Amino acid sequence: MTKFYLNYLEELEAEAIFVLREVVAQFQRPVILFSGGKDSIVVTHLAKKAFFPAKIPFPLLHVDTGHNFSETMTFRDQLVAELGLELIIGSVQESINQGKVREEQGKHASRNELQITTLLDTIEREQIDCAIGGGRRDEEKARAKERFFSHRDDFGQWDPKNQRPELWNLFNGNYHKGEHFRVFPISNWTEMDVWNYILKENIQIPSLYFAHDREVVWRNESWIPVSEFIELEENEKVVTKKIRFRTLGDITITGGIESTADSLESIALEVASMRQTERGNRADDKRSETSMEDRKKQGYF
Amino acid sequence: MEISTNQLLRFTTAGNVDDGKSTLIGRLLYDSKSIFEDQLQAVATTSKRRGIDGVDLALFTDGLKDEREQGITIDVAYRYFTTPKRKFIIADTPGHIQYTRNMVTGASTANAAIVLIDARKGVTEQTRRHSFIASLLHIPHLIVCVNKMDLVEYNQEVYARIVEEFEAVASKLVIKDIRFIPISALNGDNVVNTSKIMTWYTGAPLLDELENLHISSDYNKIDARFPVQTIIRPQSTTYRDFRGYAGRLMSGILRPGDEITILPSGLQSKIKSIQLHNQELSEAFAPMSVTVTIEDDIDVSRGDMIVRRNNLPEQAQNFDAMICWLSSQPAQVGGKYSIMHTSNSTKAIVQSVVYTIDMETLERSTEKLNLTMNAIGRIRIKTAKPLMIDAYRDNRHTGNFILIDDATNETVAAGMIV
Structure with missing residues (x-):
């Protein structure tokens, strides 16, 4: 006899597909914010399932900081080609060249915050009214307050204290001209759910997530990859380690962990036994206790 | 796990x-x-x-x-x-x-x-x-x-x-x-x-x-209710004539071959297939998100509801609802709002407040009939077109709605159909 209930992954998938379909029904010009990380890959996979046998009915938007892992870029281009989608690129380098933002200086300089300006400019330029993100509520305390349909005013700002209540399966995506929405279909997923889903669906992910040998330096309690974008201090020693990345961001701020996990199965097992949160290796979240909240209010992902 | x-x-x-x-x-x-x-x-x-x-x-x-x-x-x-x-x-x-x-x-x-x-x-x-x-x-x-x-x-x-x-x-x-x-x-x-x-x-x-806790029965598995969210038309060479109705089963079970009615038109057909991505399913139940195709070439759009022929929701423009007011702007009797109900939206008028609940005593009051923020009460509502509704006590998912203030776009009320 068939069971008439869904298991938790099936229910999360059904919820995410429902949300993605609401986006297409309610917005004129949605995009998926695609970083090349596992969460935006999962969202893209869910969109593929939601609209099959049609193509995903919206483009991907990549905010390109210029400080990328080359593996991420290759992966992005292959995925876009395979799905037959349009790719919109917002370039942080261009924002810098145009004088809209100023590059941070010093050892801990990163282009993380500069992305906000580029993202909001691109949203305006392309007349995007809904940016779909892979944000999850379990990631961070400010994100725990996010709605599925999250309103942004005409300056792209989030007002966490004055959000629309979200009841049942009803998502109010009404907005005034100039405003937009951020939509988070996998709000209710945890890191473990994402890995279990990638494993179940056998979703392709960048090789960076698998254990590999890489030149790294020990900085901010994690292994930061050596690249042309970071300056080494005198006392920092470059070593080659077998590492993998648990999250992917800019190459300058994404720390790797020592690991031998080289298959989806072994990664899922490793994540299940982790005792640190995934954002613990992200220098962008370590700046202050409220760094995510502060950035999100300004229009961050 | x-x-x-x-x-x-x-x-x-x-x-x-x-x-x-x-x-x-x-x-x-x-x-x-x-x-x-x-x-x-x-x-x-x-x-x-x-x-x-x-x-x-x-x-x-x-x-x-x-x-x-x-x-x-x-x-x-x-x-x-x-x-x-x-x-x-x-x-x-x-x-x-x-x-x-x-x-x-x-x-x-x-x-x-x-x-x-x-x-x-x-x-x-x-x-x-x-x-x-x-x-x-x-x-x-x-x-x-x-x-x-x-x-x-x-x-x-x-x-x-x-x-x-x-x-x-x-x-x-x-x-x-x-x-x-x-x-x-x-x-x-x-x-x-x-x-x-x-x-x-x-x-x-x-x-x-x-x-x-036994939760598998928390979803109503009796009354098939499939509100259409969006239409899937690939218009590609492989799927030239494909026309699928995407949505999530709010309650009940649907199977290929089921005799169905499409509301509000009342036109009848049969379920041809139910799909999730590239899988053909022999049945779908709440709360699954699926794509349904039907035997006949009928005009179906967002807001329509696919139901079984012998189990229909009520179609109504006038109904009563328990409401929780969520906005600092009090409810306006005679005021017009947008209403969202399943995948449907239209305009609605709050015709009258029948009673409010005194949140101190939990008694009904027909004296204080103003619905301010956080107030709960029963209202009479009229919509610009018929909605396919069930009583909230029978079906949590087709018995609920929200009201939206068109000036601010804020969600101002949560409603449960009586």
């Missing part, structure tokens, strides 16, 4: 600022080993800075900057934990400011509600209000936790008296499944682990109850 059969349970917690709600959630997370080391470290540091011995479990639920500064919760926050048996989503709703609005939001998707009672205070007005809202929203399961048992010397009589008091409240509720547990969130008694002190309590600790 076993993926194939483990279910997802959503629950909401209601309580006052100082009845130990945050401590209880912290305890559940901590004892179920859902706290990461860096989170524990951060909370230990803050506890020490605030001069607290050990780790203050309540700090695990700290949120926004203002909330930390003021030591309060402003908005619903969602927390997650997993045990070998289930995945849990907690809608952590604040107890004081705008509690009705937030609790209704958290309760709307919950399988279960936890109501906390301070063992020293017994059943309070707040307890009554929380239980009333849980009942109004038809949360299927209610777990009453009598907390702070450590402060009444784990006395069985105190517990028994509170249970009896609550039974009096419960007799007026529509919730059929109510359980009671004596706990100490602070010391961990009967939260995840069985209390070593309250040996007189023979029931299971809270987590056991949450792991074993």
